[in-house]
Amino acid sequence: MNENLSLIPGNSLITATPEEGRALAIKMSRLIIKATQPDAAIREKLRPIYAEDAAMLIAIGQTVALEFATIAAANNYWK
Numbered sequence: 001m002n003e004n005l006s007l008i009p010g011n012s013l014i015t016a017t018p019e020e021g022r023a024l025a026i027k028m029s030r031l032i033i034k035a036t037q038p039d040a041a042i043r044e045k046l047r048p049i050y051a052e053d054a055a056m057l058i059a060i061g062q063t064v065a066l067e068f069a070t071i072a073a074a075n076n077y078w079k
Contacts, residue, residue, distance in 0.1 A: 005038075007031050013074035021075055025068035032063065 008028065015021040037043050050056035072078060 005031065005035055007035060013071045015071065015075055018072070018075075018077055021071040021077065022064075022068055025064050025071055028067045028071075029060070029063045 009024065009031075013024070015024055033043065037046075050060070
């Protein structure tokens with residue numbers, strides 16, 4: 001893994017609004033992919049494959065949802 005890659009932007013899960021939390025969840029999900037496959041050319045090559053695969057798109061949504069649940073818990077959104 002790239003030692004310079006920050007997997008939590010700003011090193012905090014705290015956000016001002018749930019909308020910002022959702023954006024952070026998307027960003028963190030994208031960073032997981034970048035950390036797992038650091039070669040940008042390979043990621044670009046694979047994008048058309050998952051872009052047309054419903055199961056892969058659902059998996060992406062699940063990853064974002066999991067990240068958002070973590071951020072929501074950190075921000076006490078469920079109060």
